[in-house]
Amino acid sequence: MRRSREVNERLHRAIPGGAHTYAKGDDQYPAGMAPVISHGRGAHVWDVDGNRYIEYGSGLRSVVLGHAHPRVVDAVQIQVGRGANFARPSLVEAEAAERFLETVPTAEMVKFAKNGSDATTAAVRLARAYTGRSLVAVCRDQPFFSTDDWFIATTPMRSGVPPQDTLAFPYGDLDALDTLLTENDGRVACLIMEAATALDPPPWYLHGVRALADRHGCLLVFDEMITGFRWAAAGAQGLYGVVPDLSTFGKAMGNGFAVSALAGRREIMERGGLRHEHERVFLLSTTHGAETHSLAAAMAVMDVFAEEDVIGRLHWLGDRLRAGVAEVAHQAGVGDHVVVRGRSSNLVFATLDEGGRPSQEYRTLFLRELVRGGVLGPSFVVSAALSEADIDRTIEVVAGACEVYRLALETGDPLRYTGGRPVKPVFRRFA
Known part of the structure; x- marks a missing residue:
């Protein structure tokens, strides 16, 4: 992500927060892993380094039919x-x-x-x-x-x-x-x-x-x-x-x-x-x-x-994703810690620590593994452009992320697997 890191610096020099929406800020992603987007088509986006991602929560839930429909x-x-x-x-x-x-x-x-x-x-x-x-x-x-x-x-x-x-x-x-x-x-x-x-x-x-x-x-x-x-x-x-x-x-x-x-x-x-x-x-x-x-x-x-039955398709995709994530999380032994919630057309995920509490550190770990696997997922909100293959690939990436999650739970040290500072909540008093 060399070019993304360079452009992120340009963004911060010219724009307060480096983005025009706080939820898109690079503090919402693991350190050094906040891709800058070049273009998108359907359910996929490409960053300025040429990396391709399956994207969820497109445009903060605004792109429901897929990019460039x-x-x-x-x-x-x-x-x-x-x-x-x-x-x-x-x-x-x-x-x-x-x-x-x-x-x-x-x-x-x-x-x-x-x-x-x-x-x-x-x-x-x-x-x-x-x-x-x-x-x-x-x-x-x-x-x-x-x-x-x-x-x-x-x-x-x-x-x-x-x-x-x-x-x-x-x-x-x-x-x-x-x-x-x-x-x-x-x-x-x-x-x-x-x-x-x-x-x-x-x-x-x-x-x-x-x-x-x-x-x-x-x-x-x-x-x-x-x-x-x-x-x-x-x-x-x-x-x-x-x-x-x-x-x-x-x-x-x-x-x-x-x-x-x-x-x-x-x-x-x-x-x-x-x-x-x-x-x-x-x-x-x-x-x-x-x-x-x-x-x-x-x-x-x-x-x-x-x-078209867009709502029905969103629910079908969300149901498939929810079931797949639940299955691989259970198989990895983290089914009580990686949890998918919400209506099938508007899914989010929770990352919980050893005590079942929401954790920014474990969210960072999970997001890092998603990005490494080619999934850009601040949430699991689906668009109608996702394919069955996209969902299956996402579940594969989540399965790998859950294995790392299990290791972090066993050691009690999620920061060991985050690659740097944890992601931060949008609404906080100090930067």
Whole structure:
């Protein structure tokens, strides 16, 4: 990885953190083993040294169909040749909005943006304006909602962030949520949460959240950045049958192209429009929010989802990977330490130490062996482009990694096998 190491130094000289997303930073990979990507096709990527990898978690879960998917590329090329941005809305804006509302029929209006943070912050602003309240309640068991102050104030990386009117509630506990809303009765503008996390929600939990929001007069916002186009094209709200007041989509919706969406009830969304008598809300006025090529990419993705069983394929691939990893981990004697979790379309892995505790040292060891075997896997989130052979090869590499893992458990010294410093959590107070 000589060239990757050289380019990583260039990245750090020019870019704070050496990447434009903290989760892509080289501190998330073993020392000296953070490849810089040259290009990708399907489920494979190549680094600048010419090494080829089977990739998981593509683009932080955004590339659901695989890199350079032909239908997406064709749609983007057509629109780029017609112009990307104009002084007035383009026809593609109407077409994309209508297509989105057909795909997510629980929403009545939609407005597009470029990233998830803008969409979730717009939802918060809209909820505050609609309810006349200031407090926001976020689900504390879910890792990320926005780069903006209202959320970052809840993380350890609070430097530069003034105090915010943000509360937190645990996932799956209706009594705790009821207590929070009762103690702050009449002050909470919205609840914002992912409807599902690693596992399906407890029975009737989402219905209970919906009822509590209604009882206390606050809006319910579903962050569908991950669940949209992975749980179902219509997101978790379409799968579980619980309709939020507002929802946000992104990531897989553009298959890697920059597009996100704020959607919801007409009477709320229209507060950011021109056809109402209330005080106006400054809602998602972005220069690049409706670039034609990104909207074309989103429509191409929605077409593929309508015509092919993408969700079914994601689950088939995830099921095969989960079973294979569990089998080789058990055979190596580390089945209680290398654990695959989550919905089959959105798998993650846990690396546990001798006492069954999550361990950054053992994660480093595991990631190192994956990269050495040609698997780039910060998670085991699958794309539809993976082949059966890709899954089988991944399981072979995991089997080798589990043998090293067993040796580290036996010696009690995982750092001996990491090649350097351990990987670090994204949200930490000091670099």
